[in-house]
Amino acid sequence: MQKDQKNKIVIIGGGYAGLNALKKLAKDQDNEIVLIDKKAYHFMQTDVYDLIANEHDFAQVSVDLFTYCMGFDQNVTFLKEEIKSVDFKNKKVISDRKRINYDYLIIAVGARTKFFSNIVGLREYAYGVKSLHRAMYFKQKFEMSLFQKIDQEGTYCKPLNIVIAGGGLSGVEISAQMASFAQEFYKNNHFLCRKLNIILVNSSEHVLKGLDEKLAKFSEEHLNKLDVTIKKNAKVQSLTPTTVSLTNGEEIEMDFMIFAGGIEPNGLIFNLKLSKNQQGYLETNEYLQSIDYEDVFVVGDCTTIYDKNQNRLPPTADIAEQMGRCAAKNIMRKVTEKKLVKHKVRQRGILIALGRRYACGKVFGFYLHGFPAYVMKKMIEKFYLFKLDKHSKKGCQKIFCTPQD
Numbered sequence: 001m002q003k004d005q006k007n008k009i010v011i012i013g014g015g016y017a018g019l020n021a022l023k024k025l026a027k028d029q030d031n032e033i034v035l036i037d038k039k040a041y042h043f044m045q046t047d048v049y050d051l052i053a054n055e056h057d058f059a060q061v062s063v064d065l066f067t068y069c070m071g072f073d074q075n076v077t078f079l080k081e082e083i084k085s086v087d088f089k090n091k092k093v094i095s096d097r098k099r100i101n102y103d104y105l106i107i108a109v110g111a112r113t114k115f116f117s118n119i120v121g122l123r124e125y126a127y128g129v130k131s132l133h134r135a136m137y138f139k140q141k142f143e144m145s146l147f148q149k150i151d152q153e154g155t156y157c158k159p160l161n162i163v164i165a166g167g168g169l170s171g172v173e174i175s176a177q178m179a180s181f182a183q184e185f186y187k188n189n190h191f192l193c194r195k196l197n198i199i200l201v202n203s204s205e206h207v208l209k210g211l212d213e214k215l216a217k218f219s220e221e222h223l224n225k226l227d228v229t230i231k232k233n234a235k236v237q238s239l240t241p242t243t244v245s246l247t248n249g250e251e252i253e254m255d256f257m258i259f260a261g262g263i264e265p266n267g268l269i270f271n272l273k274l275s276k277n278q279q280g281y282l283e284t285n286e287y288l289q290s291i292d293y294e295d296v297f298v299v300g301d302c303t304t305i306y307d308k309n310q311n312r313l314p315p316t317a318d319i320a321e322q323m324g325r326c327a328a329k330n331i332m333r334k335v336t337e338k339k340l341v342k343h344k345v346r347q348r349g350i351l352i353a354l355g356r357r358y359a360c361g362k363v364f365g366f367y368l369h370g371f372p373a374y375v376m377k378k379m380i381e382k383f384y385l386f387k388l389d390k391h392s393k394k395g396c397q398k399i400f401c402t403p404q405d
């Protein structure tokens with residue numbers, strides 16, 4: 001029997017989870033897919049450390065979503081809209097300007113930096129790195145501060161103090177990258193003024209709590225080698241424009257601070273009338289469907305899931321990608337009235353950037369560190385970009401080619 005109507009699938013969020021779902025769903029011409037993102041680009045957060053260390057510019061850590069979607073057949077459209085709410089009963093997603101119908105919905109809006117309201121001055125004086133504009137602003141401020149020290153203070157300069165709060169994956173990567181960037185910066189130019197203090201504030205005894213112990217130990221040793229000062233068992237209590245007070249009573253002078261001490265689901269999630277866990281993340285079943293509506297799937301950092309041994313899976317790009325593919329598969333099975341499959345999402349490995357051309361990690365049970373780990377991390381990033389680039393190039397050709405071409 002010929003189908004007369006296409007399956008309209010709306011994906012909110014063009015991050016790692018959303019784009020992986022899109023790619024799988026787009027293969028079937030019976031699917032009409034609308035990708036919606038409040039930004040015009042996909043931001044590769046996993047490469048932020050290279051942006052900060054000036055190895056990449058912003059174009060190398062972002063992918064234009066319009067040209068990317070143009071690279072698929074006619075069945076994929078991109079809309080740049082911020083979704084404000086969803087009418088689940090009437091199956092519509094709602095922005096300030098539009099109401100878009102769906103048959104199936106994938107919510108993939110990710111997470112944002114949680115600026116805790118009980119930390120005085122946090123929102124005003126700290127930077128986050130989960131959005132490209134904040135990461136860029138911070139990178140420019142960092143470089144400008146280094147320059148000003150040299151330009152204005154010359155030989156007698158005071159050290160530049162940068163505080164990073166949060167010893168998780170992003171806090172560790174950024175501390176290491178900034179420390180090694182500064183080492184190179186001073187080495188290359190023989191400046192007299194050459195003091196940069198990087199202070200990492202960590203709430204527990206060791207960094208990377210909850211991650212593989214060997215990797216955590218290795219990372220901490222490497223941070224020590226890079227001269228990063230780690231304040232252990234301490235949290236940020238309050239900030240002024242020039243100081244950070246810690247819960248252990250210490251007060252640190254600072255030029256600026258990055259807050260990597262917590263995330264929360266993106267704003268839209270707060271407005272949705274769906275089941276959530278205590279931390280506010282959307283709850284899903286083993287098929288990645290929302291608990292409340294079977295035509296709604298939730299993937300990536302805006303939900304929390306567990307592996308088959310009931311270990312809570314961390315919010316990583318790899319896990320978001322696996323979830324995106326699984327939700328797409330289950331939508332296709334629903335369309336064809338097949339039994340849904342339980343997700344088999346698992347942590348396949350982790351690679352931690354620890355400064356220029358240095359990393360450590362564990363992949364499929366094997367440890368690696370130093371330059372080989374760095375090369376592996378780069379290869380994964382390049383492969384990810386290569387896959388996106390294929391569609392972006394096609395999209396570009398479509399837009400700029402004349403019909404005769």
Ligand SMILES: Cc1cc2nc3c(=O)[nH]c(=O)nc-3n(C[C@H](O)[C@H](O)[C@H](O)COP(=O)(O)OP(=O)(O)OC[C@H]3O[C@@H](n4cnc5c(N)ncnc54)[C@H](O)[C@@H]3O)c2cc1C
Binds near residue numbers: 044081173300351
């Ligand atoms: C500094 C740093 C380093 C990291 N390093 C690694 C690493 O090495 N390896 C790793 O695996 N993971 C790493 N991560 C984690 C990884 O980036 C995240 O887990 C991943 O981005 C989650 O993907 P996602 O698709 O759920 O969300 P995101 O990638 O955050 O995408 C969500 C999308 O939703 C859009 N959106 C949000 N709200 C709305 C709305 N209301 N309407 C429309 N669109 C909306 C956003 O604009 C965004 O494009 C790192 C994160 C950071 C910050």
